[in-house]
Amino acid sequence: MKLDQLQAVTAIVEQGSLRAAARRLGLPQPALTRSVRALERELGVELFLRQTTGMVLTEAGERFHRRASVIVHEARRAQEELALDAQQAKGSVSVALSIAAHVGMLPQALGPFRQRYPQVQLQITEGLLPDVEAGLRDGRIDFYLGAAPAQPPAGGLLMRHLADNRRAVMCRRGHPLAGATGLAELAGAEWATTAVDYNAEADLTRLFTQHGLPVPRVMLRARSAMTLIVALAHTDLLAMLPVQWGNYPVTRDALQVIPVAEALPAPPLVMIRRPDLPLTPAAECLADVLCRYLPAGG
Known part of the structure; x- marks a missing residue:
């Protein structure tokens, strides 16, 4: 099993079709097909149902994708962290912010972050925890900052109170x-x-x-x-x-x-993330800059 095979699976799921996934990965479609079929043979299970509307995960594929997604995104983090240590500040940071954080914290934080990491791409999602929890769990989203959920998140996520x-x-x-x-x-x-x-x-x-x-x-x-x-x-x-x-x-x-x-x-403002996935320096910088602009008394 190779990392590029795991990347192929996650790309197909995210893009919905072989053609779109191949385009995103910069591969010929036949090469992507061969990679997935080789992985299926190695695992001894079918990961996808090939339908006219696109590629759909099987039950076994669903279980495999949850693990593969974490590995792929953690590998990306590792590559970016090494690059950042080498003063090659590229890569991406993906965060989810509630509307309170969007209008009260993000406007002041963007400038300092962009000045510190001008080559790092930001991916920002507007939403509350139920909208983005799956992305936090599989590693697609680095952290959530916003209104606390009505109930603490289930195991595997760490929630830290920031401000009332x-x-x-x-x-x-x-x-x-x-x-x-x-x-x-x-x-x-x-x-x-x-x-x-x-x-x-x-x-x-x-x-x-x-x-x-x-x-x-x-x-x-x-x-x-x-x-x-x-x-x-x-x-x-x-x-x-x-x-x-x-x-x-x-x-x-x-x-x-x-x-x-x-x-x-x-609801109070909180930060939620996976404690077992360390933030990259760029993601940690963004979190720190955002927290400078918490409501008074936080």
Whole structure:
């Protein structure tokens, strides 16, 4: 079994077809086919079902791919770390950030990181832990930094508390309710929620009921931060979001915070990664720079 055979398997899974995988690896398609078939003969199992729509893993292939992916990505890390030690700062860093980290930490961190590692490619995914956990476990993602999950991750992942966080009620500039100072004044409003913030809708409902107010009417559920920005900027919808949104330059001219007196807690910010996969110097640098811009008191 050779590393290039493991790379072939992971490329086929990620690309979905032999042709696309061969193109990504820079190999002729027949050579890639021969490599996979030789591996299947060595293992004594069929790894892929060859269908008209592409290549699909068998049950044995699923088990093999989980192991192969870890090996391939750890080999990449080792190569990059050696290159970095030799002052040949190339390679890549792959991280996942929640929206709070995106708007509150990434803007200030990008410049210093790029100055330190100008040749390192960054791969950044927006999401919460359930969206990226598989990538953390198989080594495709170096670390997650963002809102803590409702339950600690299962074994094999290390979670470290970084800072507490808060939410704010956001609306468009010039909104009729922009001057409200309490939740009671927002009882008749319509709301938007988003999957980029844990439990936002449930927490919003709980917050209103705790103060004896009717359950808020959620009229839009956005699957992305961009959808939410557009909806808030062009309607009278309100949203309860990580407080970092209120200071983000890109949205500051379009959105504003409604200064309600009630406390609006948010999940704390955490870092999650595999403890058995050491971060490369570049990934460690990015983590350190991001953490310089944690919320005050973190």
